[in-house]
Each structure stands twice: as structure tokens, then as C-alpha cells.
Amino acid sequence: MRLSRYFLPVLKETPAEAQIVSHQLMLRAGMIQQLAAGIYSWLPLGYAVLRKVEAIVHEEMQRAGAIPILMPTIQPADLWIESGRINDYGKEMLRIQDRHDRSMLYGPTNEENVTDIFRRHVRSFKQLPLNLYHIQWKFRDEVRPRFGVMRGREFLMKDAYSFDLDAAGAETSYDAMFLAYLRTFRRMGLTAIPMQADTGPIGGKLSHEFQILAKTGESEVHFDAAFEAIDFSADDLSVAELKALYAAADDKHDPAACPVPAERLRSGRGIEVGHIFYFGTRYSAPMGATVIGPDGATQPVHMGSYGIGVSRLVGALIEANHDEKGIIWPEAVAPFKVGIVDLRPDDELSHGLAEQLYDRLQRAGVEVLFDERDERAGAKFATMELIGLPWTVTVGPRGAKEGKVELKSRASGETAELDPDALVQRLAG
């Protein structure tokens, strides 16, 4: 992508309304644009990151056996009356009347919706286990939206729903999601600690929320220091072991009853990026989502639901990866892998080399943002640092004479002088 042809409205100054660093940087880097309180448009750079995050979530869900579907944003209120949940969400739920005066709502979640799909088509235990998920926009009319996409009213969420014959099966499904979550966050370079949690309006008895540690987190969290020793990227992570370790957000944490000795207890702030629930027959029973078991008896299925705040993750990623100059994207979610700073577009030799590298990198399948604007070096470097691409290639007359360009890592700041072949090889790898 040529920057001169892209749409990247960066800001030099920090908009007054943004309080936390991720919100400030998302606005300054031209990723989002606020339309109303808690409602944002995603501009090209922000949308590119959102799609990267989405893609990882899709891959890990499917790896864990979940099947993608797409349910609507608008639902009939009838379904929620049937589940008995119509009033549980209170004013958080946006209600709408359609032209026939039928009561509709903008879905804050889709348990009823998916349970309805299930009950219409599944009859036998032989079709279980089943896990259906989608990534769809939700609306929760928060009393006080804030912190940009971290607490928006409209937000993109991945929600998966598992169906099993019995509690034991449901727990297996739960554990599979538990593991998939750890892997998902890990792939984005984030360590999320699973914590015991309340079930809220979703209902149920077993629940964990996944919290990323960050100074600007919304909730106070407490956890066993043993978590610090765990390698979350290990292939043989044990869900049972992780579940046994103590970790809880403030609301669940009782210092008097805490099983962890004080010297082993760690406290910090956390950003909740995922939340999983096992709620048994909470929806299947009232809504008649049943199967015939091996014994010939009809019984309600055991369900769980599993959410990841996809749009919130974009903010959380920035909270976890930035410095005073801007964002530092982990490669897995970067909007572009490389930025080329064409220092002197008016210099034939230097500009020619930059063009050539742009072309070669693109053909090697590398996502490149090519800054060939007629701007000063300082402005270009500042833009690159702000938007945080993992790699910057600087091409100027000085190096071009020697046939060299500079490669710089945004994360480490390390630089290397390379010739074009070595550069392409290194970045294409």
C-alpha cells in the first residue's frame, strides 16, 4: 500500500477526550473515529488490525472443533421471554419496535438465538458434542461507555456455544475452550490469566474470565504467584492444574478466605478479554432444546458459552504494547509487517531503490506500507513509530549509493544495514 494513496488520518496532538493510552493512540494513529458515545467507526488501519485479531480467533476456534456460523444482530424479544431473560439485562439491552410494533432487540449476546437453532435441528445424542460460534457485533447500552473500544456500547465479540449430553461432556467442552483461549491470546503475544468469575446475567455455576495484566486495567485482580512460572505457550498445558491455581478479580476475592499465603499472592490490574461459562440446562430446559439419549430418554442438553471481546482486544493489545512514541504491534496482529520510509522521493537513485524494494516485498507476499509522500524524514519516522509496524526499512541517498538500506525493529530498536537481497530474504521469511 502506498501511503500517499492510503487513508491514514494521523493526529499530532492527543484528542482531549481520550484518557487511556490505547484510546489516545488509536485516535492518533487514525484507527478509529468516534460516532457517538461508545460507538466507533473503524478506519483502514484499525480495521486491518481488527481483521488480524478476528482471523486468529477463527483459526483457534476451529482448531478446537468449533464451527463458524453467523447469527443476526437483531432478535425478536419473544425468544428472550421464552428463556425468561427478557428483564435480566435491564436497560443495558437496546429494545426496538419494528414497523409492525413487534418487540425486537439488538442482541447483547446470542444464547437464545443459538438454542433456537439447535432445537430445530438436533434430535439425537449422536450429533453431540456440538460447538457453534460466530463473530458478530453486539450492543450493550452501557451506562457509562469509556476508554474507547475497551468499553464501547457496540463491540465485536466472538461467542461460541457448546452442546453436550451431560455435565461431564460439557466440562470437556469447557476445558477445550479454556485451552483454546490461552492459545488464542498467546498467539497475539498476550498472557491472559484465567480467573474464577461470577456468571452475571448469563447464569450458570462454572465460569472463568481471562484477564490480561496491564496498569490501566479496569479491575483489580489477585492471583497465585505460581502463574508467573507457567509457560503459556507450552503444548502440554494442563487445564486441571490451571483451574486449581487461585486467581480472582476483586469482586470474587475475599482476603480473609484466600487460600494463597500472602507472600505468594500477587495483585494487579487486569483487562478482561474473555469469559467462559458452563450453565447446564439454563436455556435448553425452558426453551425445549432436548435430545434423545442412549437410554431412549429425552433430556435437555448441557450448554456453555464462551466469549472473546474481539474489538476490546485491539485496545488491550495496545495497552500491553506501546512506548512514548506510539504503538508496537506484535507481528501476528500488525496491520502491515513492514513500512518503507522513502527518505527522498525526489532522489532518483534512492527513490528507485525504494520502489524496487516495495515491489519485491509485495511479490514475496509481505504486507508493506510504502511511505513515498513528500514529507520530511522526521515526519515519516514519527508516523511509522506512531502506527507501530514491526519493521521499518529506511531508504535514503546515503545508503543507496552503497546499495544498502536500514532495517529497524520497532520493538527492540535494533538496526541493521542490509543489501536489498538480504533484506527481502529476511522479511519474506
Added chain:
RNA sequence: CGGGGCGUAGCGCAGCCUGGUAGCGCAUCUGCUUUGGGAGCAGAGGGUCGGGUGUUCGAAUCACCCCGCCCCGACCA
């Protein structure tokens, strides 16, 4: 939902207290010079001062009502 604050050019702000029809920096456009860390000079464009009502000869400025946004607290992917 309780408490507080703000709304003046695309962004950041001043002007308001003490009424006299709007200003600064950045950004934008044109020209020239410049070009390895957010350039310089010269010129130009851009505002129903959030909206309404009232007071007044006269309202960005005073009063009242409404709307929007932000912050603190109680609640949540």
C-alpha cells in the same frame, strides 16, 4: 443512575468573570527555498461560537431550557 466538568475552524486551545459581531498554535491550499528526526519565508481559505428561548440598542460573553461529549463512583465481552 448519583456527583463533577466541558462544548469557540479538522486538532489543541484563548476570549466569557467586566456584553460592542472572534483570535492563537498545529493542520490545509498556492509559490519559492529546503530535505537522514514532526522545515523556513510569503500569501490564501476555513467559524450559523452545540441548539433554542429570553434580557439588551447590541450576546461567544448574562439568564433559563434542551442536546451532546468527557471524568469520578456503583455495574460489565
